[in-house]
Amino acid sequence: xxxxxxxxxxxxxxxxxRELTSREATEYFLSRIRRLDTxxxxxxxxxxxxxxxxxxxxxxRLVAGEFSNSPLAGVPIAIKDILCMTGSATxxxxxxxxxxxxxxxxxxVQKLLDAGMVPLGKTNLDEFAMGGSTESSAxxxxxxxxxxxxxxxxxxxxxxxxxxxxxxxxxxxTDTGGSVRQPAAFCGTLGLKPTYGRVSRxxxxxxxxxxxxVGPLAHHVQxxxxxLNLIAGHDRLDSTSLDVPVPDYASELAQPLAGLRVGLIxxxxxxxxxxxxxxxxxxRCQQTLSGLGAELIDVHLPHTQYSVPTYYLIAPxxxxxxxxxxxxxxxxxxxxxxxxxxxPLEAMIARSRSEGFGPEVKRRIMLGxxxxxxxxxxxxxxxxxxxxxxxxxxxxxxxxxxxxxxGPVTPTPAFKLGEKxxxxxxxxxxxxxxxxxxxxxxxxLSVPAGxxxxxxxxxxQFQAPALAEAKLLNVAHQLQQAEFFKPALxxxxxx
Amino acid sequence: xxxxTDDVKKVAELAKLEFTAQELERFTDQLGRIVELVxxxxxxxxxxxxxxxxxxxxxxxxxxxxxxxxxxxxxxxxNSPKHDGEFFLVPPVxxx
Numbered sequence: 264x265x266x267x268x269x270x271x272x273x274x275x276x277x278x279x280x281r282e283l284t285s286r287e288a289t290e291y292f293l294s295r296i297r298r299l300d301t302x303x304x305x306x307x308x309x310x311x312x313x314x315x316x317x318x319x320x321x322x323x324r325l326v327a328g329e330f331s332n333s334p335l336a337g338v339p340i341a342i343k344d345i346l347c348m349t350g351s352a353t354x355x356x357x358x359x360x361x362x363x364x365x366x367x368x369x370x371x372v373q374k375l376l377d378a379g380m381v382p383l384g385k386t387n388l389d390e391f392a393m394g395g396s397t398e399s400s401a402x403x404x405x406x407x408x409x410x411x412x413x414x415x416x417x418x419x420x421x422x423x424x425x426x427x428x429x430x431x432x433x434x435x436x437t438d439t440g441g442s443v444r445q446p447a448a449f450c451g452t453l454g455l456k457p458t459y460g461r462v463s464r465x466x467x468x469x470x471x472x473x474x475x476x477v478g479p480l481a482h483h484v485q486x487x488x489x490x491l492n493l494i495a496g497h498d499r500l501d502s503t504s505l506d507v508p509v510p511d512y513a514s515e516l517a518q519p520l521a522g523l524r525v526g527l528i529x530x531x532x533x534x535x536x537x538x539x540x541x542x543x544x545x546x547r548c549q550q551t552l553s554g555l556g557a558e559l560i561d562v563h564l565p566h567t568q569y570s571v572p573t574y575y576l577i578a579p580x581x582x583x584x585x586x587x588x589x590x591x592x593x594x595x596x597x598x599x600x601x602x603x604x605x606x607p608l609e610a611m612i613a614r615s616r617s618e619g620f621g622p623e624v625k626r627r628i629m630l631g632x633x634x635x636x637x638x639x640x641x642x643x644x645x646x647x648x649x650x651x652x653x654x655x656x657x658x659x660x661x662x663x664x665x666x667x668x669x670g671p672v673t674p675t676p677a678f679k680l681g682e683k684x685x686x687x688x689x690x691x692x693x694x695x696x697x698x699x700x701x702x703x704x705x706x707x708l709s710v711p712a713g714x715x716x717x718x719x720x721x722x723x724q725f726q727a728p729a730l731a732e733a734k735l736l737n738v739a740h741q742l743q744q745a746e747f748f749k750p751a752l753x754x755x756x757x758x
Numbered sequence: 759x760x761x762x763t764d765d766v767k768k769v770a771e772l773a774k775l776e777f778t779a780q781e782l783e784r785f786t787d788q789l790g791r792i793v794e795l796v797x798x799x800x801x802x803x804x805x806x807x808x809x810x811x812x813x814x815x816x817x818x819x820x821x822x823x824x825x826x827x828x829x830x831x832x833x834x835x836x837n838s839p840k841h842d843g844e845f846f847l848v849p850p851v852x853x854x
């Protein structure tokens with residue numbers, strides 16, 4: 264049986280009914296990884312022994328009657344290598360943390376473990392999640408399973424590539440400016456960025472603390488719902504995690520869409536940078552929604568064009584502070600400076616950072632340090648925080664008229680490896696439609712929308728008010744039911 | 759503003775990063791173009807707009823002060839590039 268095309272919740276039911284063991288499911292995906300990942304490069308590390316040991320443990324506990332309330336017990340999952348997990352290295356795809364073995368496990372990962380899930384391994388990413396193509400990874404090159412010459416997107420490129428090559432039934436990523444939604448769009452999968460604070464950030468190695476959020480990627484909407492139910496909720500180890508009840512996301516999927524008010528973001532759908540096939544995909548989506556009884560309303564987010572400049576001041580500013588901790592003292596890479604320097608300690612710190620970080624991380628540290636430095640703080644950082652408020656106000660205004668917003672995820676389908684990696688500004692402009700949700704702290708969902716003429720995946724994005732993930736999942740599920748999209752592996756991995 | 763290599767050198771010192779002359783030139787050019795991009799914000803009238811540092815209406819989250827076990831000494835030292843079992847070891851802060 265081809266397990267890679269089944270919903271993760273179906274795998275879990277089969278495991279619960281003992282038609283399949285967790286060990287068999289885990290062996291199945293490990294064998295695909297062994298066979299196929301050399302062509303993809305999705306994983307940084309795979310610990311087969313640990314995964315099988317874990318699967319055996321879950322099987323034994325299932326027989327003993329445990330996990331009866333867990334919708335995903337026994338199911339394998341891939342974890343982005345920026346979430347700490349004891350027992351293996353957590354590298355952030357950086358030379359700096361190549362040998363870092365975290366002494367604790369991220370809360371989101373711990374909750375998956377507590378629910379009986381089986382981590383297969385850690386997936387590749389842009390170094391410290393800084394990038395949109397996974398090309399800034401210092402450890403691996405990941406290609407897009409739909410076209411090996413193209414990028415899987417980033418920064419959760421390994422997660423999306425693993426899913427679309429059928430190497431895992433579910434994946435966990437993180438999204439600071441689109442890092443779950445954009446790779447999901449490039450690889451033809453679903454990808455959810457929850458509301459800021461919906462999922463604990465404890466054990467997520469920090470990039471930009473007011474923007475980072477953990478989110479799942481999957482082929483089926485029920486799987487996203489089940490996974491979000493497991494990881495969402497307050498955590499005493501993250502004081503910014505929201506202390507509000509978690510709804511049963513799965514139970515809201517079947518709601519009919521009649522009367523749903525969908526806002527069409529004119530500044531995005533009519534944007535000059537957007538590819539014709541992506542515009543057509545949003546039009547087709549409008550027609551399907553309209554057929555399902557939704558009401559389509561034009562809305563405006565007038566500060567859309569300023570979201571990239573705002574983001575590229577705030578995210579690097581926060582990053583420059585968060586990455587100060589890499590000093591070669593407590594953990595991470597250490598390199599010694601030149602003999603005879605006046606302060607051997609200072610020289611060691613500078614050399615460790617210069618050899619440990621790659622160019623994109625250095626660029627962002629430099630940009631953030633500049634924006635926060637004396638004389639520039641008000642003109643750059645404070646100004647960006649003010650525009651952030653205006654961007655959030657635009658969303659608030661739009662949500663007085665509509666329940667969800669529809670727009671594109673990216674201006675174009677997956678671009679070629681190397682196409683933008685030499686030009687940071689071109690790479691940053693790719694984030695035009697995704698960074699707004701992070702700046703405002705609201706949830707966003709990337710939904711597959713078929714393929715263009717070259718067979719590359721297309722996608723649309725839905726955004727909703729804070730904590731309205733259930734509405735996003737409901738809309739996506741209804742679109743899946745209406746066959747607006749069909750869960751699909753990349754064709755060369757579908758046999 | 760137009761960034762010069764001297765500006766970039768000063769920022770590199772603050773950020774504790776070292777660059778070769780060639781890297782410095784490339785970074786000056788790239789950062790200059792990024793600064794040009796972000797300077798578009800100058801067009802936006804933000805008079806009287808409250809800066810938004812955080813997406814949540816932040817309040818100080820308080821919890822009971824309970825004693826819990828944290829990392830052991832050994833676990834905290836385990837990833838250190840150099841330690842003596844009790845302390846992190848670093849090169850001298852100053853030389854004579």
